[in-house]
Amino acid sequence: MTEQSLGPALLAHARWAIAERLGLAGEPPVTPAALEAPGACFVTLSQAGALRGCIGSLEAHRPLVLDVTENARAAAFRDPRFAPVSAGEWPDIQVEVSLLGPHEALAAGSEAELLAQLRPGVDGLILAAGPRRATFLPQVWEQLPDGRDFLLQLRRKAGLPGDYWGPDLRCWRYQVRKWREA
Known part of the structure; x- marks a missing residue:
């Protein structure tokens, strides 16, 4: 196809x-x-x-x-x-x-290291800590173009404090193919 x-x-x-x-x-x-x-x-x-x-x-x-x-x-x-x-x-x-698309695990010891690995507008991000998990599709970068704000809002979506960074935090990036009705 x-x-x-x-x-x-x-x-x-x-x-x-x-x-x-x-x-x-x-x-x-x-x-x-x-x-x-x-x-x-x-x-x-x-x-x-x-x-x-x-x-x-x-x-x-x-x-x-x-x-x-x-x-x-x-x-x-x-x-x-x-x-x-x-x-x-x-x-x-x-x-x-x-x-x-497939998920790629990201290893980062700090928010700055994580942000350095992300490609705004290209990467979606899954964030998990303990039982909490959330994602933002790559399209969310259009509303949240600042990387720090993107992470803050994603952590809040996961039910975590906006500045959370702990040893249990895990992240994966992915890309999408998207189609929208005209």
Whole structure:
């Protein structure tokens, strides 16, 4: 499957999954064989340029078609930051799918060392300490271009103090291929 056809297939499945739950869908889209392989993705919803929901998987643990379907529904109806998407607002929602690449562990003894390894706008970051874990997709750099602020907000998202740096802190970077509806 080509890059040009993978994105539209993922977007079609994400949009159909939400529309189906709203009672607005027709027949499901055709599932290309490439979407049957395991994959991990995030589905991001926006409305008038503002975030409206974002849920995803960090690990490939199910077929990509199921991952995009379930994450689309979760972003629309179970993101705790937002009320569920309604049928009335659905036509104004824009869908984006980010397909995660492999994770690369980063070794850093300080925040400065970690920041030196990150490529703003290119790398997503997973941060974990004890049972707490959070990620920011590479697209988050658009809202948080300052590396220190990026890390501060990611630590807060994980439920950690904004300045936390402890021996149990673990970090991984990753890249995504993303597609957004026009």
